[in-house]
Amino acid sequence: MGTDSDEGIDTQEAIMRATYRALCKHGYANLTTQAIADEFDKTKGVIHYHYDTKEALLVAFLEYLLEAFEQNIAVDERADPDERLRTLIETLLFGPPERGEFDHWELMTALLEVRTEAPYNEEFRRQLTRNYETVEATLVAIVEEGIDDGTFREVEPELVATLLLTCLNGARIYQVTLQRDDIADGTRESLEAVIDGWLRRSESAVEST
Incomplete structure (x- = not known):
């Protein structure tokens, strides 16, 4: 009830x-x-x-889930690009710092359930694509800002976004489908190493500009 x-x-x-x-x-x-x-x-x-129909209900439900997901990953626009990027990665993996309306991993499981139907449902694919592109655009904007202010190296922001989203989406799927509880933590550590070792400009490079 x-x-x-x-x-x-x-x-x-x-x-x-x-x-x-x-x-x-x-x-x-x-x-x-x-x-x-x-x-x-x-x-x-x-x-x-x-x-x-049940189909109409589930289409509306997917939109509802994605709106909840996008609200959960909102980041402070006033923070510097490096902090915003790390916060977004953390939130995409583990949910918002303050518990939202839905349990994060429960929400990820619900989304995964619906994703499995996307290959056969054009409307599901459309909504999931829009969600992906929204998060992708957020990541691209953060990386572009970091390049402009000298925080990040000269890279292709779209490729960075693709790499991060592929890792993050894979980590969430593995976390909820495997008998392992360390996937998300390991992915966070790996992506932080990528940021520190590749994306961020070295101190010497910053000082020489």
Whole structure:
């Protein structure tokens, strides 16, 4: 049934939260409209009133998940590029410093469940692509600023973003699918070594400019 935290929110938000709980409990393959209805104090009829099909509901749900994800990775624009880059890597791996509305690894698992359907669902691919490009643009902008102010070497920002996102996305998938709890920590250490040993300009190079 619904939780106390659902009180006072609108019906569509309650449906999204119920879908999230049902997905976390049953997985994508066993996610049914009835399972979603069981997670809040409404009937299946209420769900069908707002969403004509299960497909329409899941498309809206993916958008909901991605909005939550993007809110979780917001960084302080006032920080210098090096700090912002490291903070973004940390947040992409482990979630925001202050616990958000969703448990980070639970959210990553829910997103992974939906990602598995993306090869067969054009709308899922579109939304996931938009999310990827949003995060990619954030990384590119940070690296470009770091190059401009002399913090980072002259590199191709887009290639840096591709490298980081490939490592980060892989780390999150491995963290939630393997019987290992050290993947995210190891990835953070590896990426910090990449930043320190390759991306950042050496002190001597900075002093000579």
